[in-house]
Amino acid sequence: MADGPVVTDAKAEYDRDPDARPEGDRHADALGQAVDAALIEEALGGRLEAFNSLVVRHQDHLFALVYRLVPDPDQAADAVQEAFFSAYRNLASFRGGSVRGWLGRIAVNAAMDIQRSRRRRPVQPYPEFEDESWQPSAEPEVEPESKALAAERSMALALALEELPFEQRNCILLFDVEGYDYAEIAAIMRVEVGTVKSRIHRGRLALRRALAPNRELFRG
Amino acid sequence: MDSSAHSSHDELLIARLYGGDVDEVERAQAVDLMADCPDCAALFADLGAIAAAAAAMPVRPRPRDFTLTEADVARLRRSRRAPWAVFGLGLRRSLGGSLAALGLIGVVLTSAVSLLGTSAATQGTLATQDQRAVAQVAPAGSSVAGGLSIATAAPAVSAGPPEFPGASPASVSANDGTPSALPAPTNQSGPASSGTEYAIGGGTTPGTKSLPSGEVSQGSGVDARLVWLVGFGALFAIGVAITILPRRNRRRGRGAGS
Numbered sequence: 177m178a179d180g181p182v183v184t185d186a187k188a189e190y191d192r193d194p195d196a197r198p199e200g201d202r203h204a205d206a207l208g209q210a211v212d213a214a215l216i217e218e219a220l221g222g223r224l225e226a227f228n229s230l231v232v233r234h235q236d237h238l239f240a241l242v243y244r245l246v247p248d249p250d251q252a253a254d255a256v257q258e259a260f261f262s263a264y265r266n267l268a269s270f271r272g273g274s275v276r277g278w279l280g281r282i283a284v285n286a287a288m289d290i291q292r293s294r295r296r297r298p299v300q301p302y303p304e305f306e307d308e309s310w311q312p313s314a315e316p317e318v319e320p321e322s323k324a325l326a327a328e329r330s331m332a333l334a335l336a337l338e339e340l341p342f343e344q345r346n347c348i349l350l351f352d353v354e355g356y357d358y359a360e361i362a363a364i365m366r367v368e369v370g371t372v373k374s375r376i377h378r379g380r381l382a383l384r385r386a387l388a389p390n391r392e393l394f395r396g
Numbered sequence: 397m398d399s400s401a402h403s404s405h406d407e408l409l410i411a412r413l414y415g416g417d418v419d420e421v422e423r424a425q426a427v428d429l430m431a432d433c434p435d436c437a438a439l440f441a442d443l444g445a446i447a448a449a450a451a452a453m454p455v456r457p458r459p460r461d462f463t464l465t466e467a468d469v470a471r472l473r474r475s476r477r478a479p480w481a482v483f484g485l486g487l488r489r490s491l492g493g494s495l496a497a498l499g500l501i502g503v504v505l506t507s508a509v510s511l512l513g514t515s516a517a518t519q520g521t522l523a524t525q526d527q528r529a530v531a532q533v534a535p536a537g538s539s540v541a542g543g544l545s546i547a548t549a550a551p552a553v554s555a556g557p558p559e560f561p562g563a564s565p566a567s568v569s570a571n572d573g574t575p576s577a578l579p580a581p582t583n584q585s586g587p588a589s590s591g592t593e594y595a596i597g598g599g600t601t602p603g604t605k606s607l608p609s610g611e612v613s614q615g616s617g618v619d620a621r622l623v624w625l626v627g628f629g630a631l632f633a634i635g636v637a638i639t640i641l642p643r644r645n646r647r648r649g650r651g652a653g654s
Binding site for chain 1: 447451452453458468469
């Protein structure tokens with residue numbers, strides 16, 4: 177965990193102007209990590225507000241992550257809530273490093289619990305695709321045809337992903353979408369790095385085969 | 397190169413090239429393959445397009461706020477103090493499931509044994525009544541020293557009414573092989589299947605107790621089975637509780653957190 181003064185300075189800087197940091201900037205990432213570390217320290221001291229600040233900072237990312245793994249909004253929300261409960265219970269076990277990664281690991285594990293129960297009790301995949309009300313509104317300049325094509329592509333991809341074994345699907349989503357590297361995924365899924373690589377390569381090939389009827393959607 | 401040739405190509409090598417998981421030799425092989433085979437090149441391009449489409453999949457906005465309330469925290473502290481909280485959730489489920497299964501099996505087996513015992517006792521009583529009837533008509537030399545020993549080959553010869561009409565000048569020996577009167581009514585129980593030998597006074601059957609006078613009691617056997625039944629029932633209940641309680645707490649927590 178970072179030293180106190182550094183953390184305090186970073187948090188003060190963040191609190192002064194949280195919107196000033198450019199996304200993707202390495203300095204901003206370091207700043208964000210320092211803020212997270214400071215919040216964890218305060219939460220360990222018993223301040224619920226500090227922990228809730230952590231929740232507010234990461235809940236959008238965690239829900240997006242879990243929703244990709246468990247494409248049911250209610251189950252995904254349950255998994256995220258359970259992940260934050262688990263994080264609160266295990267605050268003392270946080271050993272430094274990226275809080276985002278730590279929370280991500282907890283959330284992915286919660287999502288995998290749900291995936292295992294879904295495997296035992298299969299449900300209709302992606303029922304909410306019938307309801308497009310939640311889809312983000314496209315920019316005004318986007319052609320309606322492009323918007324329709326993107327929606328069709330997303331639906332085909334989501335359904336094809338659902339056909340994969342969840343171990344392969346998780347690895348692909350964590351690598352291609354969430355940007356975790358092989359070693360991080362191996363740590364999350366508690367398997368060897370070679371296993372992660374194999375799942376990703378074979379999963380991609382299986383995904384392409386599953387998308388064969390819709391291949392033209394992804395070309396051009 | 398035609399498609400039939402592509403079927404013999406190593407698609408996994410192309411996928412590994414896309415994932416950056418090849419050494420220099422493999423990279424050269426894969427690049428050569430793509431240069432010669434349009435299908436391999438198309439495969440590589442498709443993998444890129446699919447990954448890009450996956451990254452662009454829309455994200456549903458989170459349906460609620462996940463911040464914790466004071467009630468959540470209090471509940472989490474309580475659950476942390478719970479005896480089963482020292483185990484992980486998976487272990488708790490496994491342990492609870494195992495205990496419940498063990499308890500259930502025990503209850504079923506104990507019940508089955510009790511039912512069989514009761515059934516056998518009924519049969520044994522009837523058989524004994526028959527035996528007494530046989531004993532009434534059997535010659536004195538048919539008894540065996542050391543106790544009443546009657547082969548209950550079914551159907552037993554019945555030379556009298558099913559109800560044994562009390563003590564009679566019996567030609568049956570009990571314990572000492574001397575002719576004596578059978579106590580009536582007799583309380584004997586035990587397996588009485590065909591061909592089974594019964595020993596009154598000289599031996600015991602499961603769940604029965606031989607009394608010195610040749611009387612047989614089954615009260616203590618039933619008590620033992622009852623104890624086992626209650627024990628297995630308790631084991632089942634504990635297993636179910638260990639499995640279900642954490643889930644109930646979690647559901648309560650979700651409700652409070654939403």
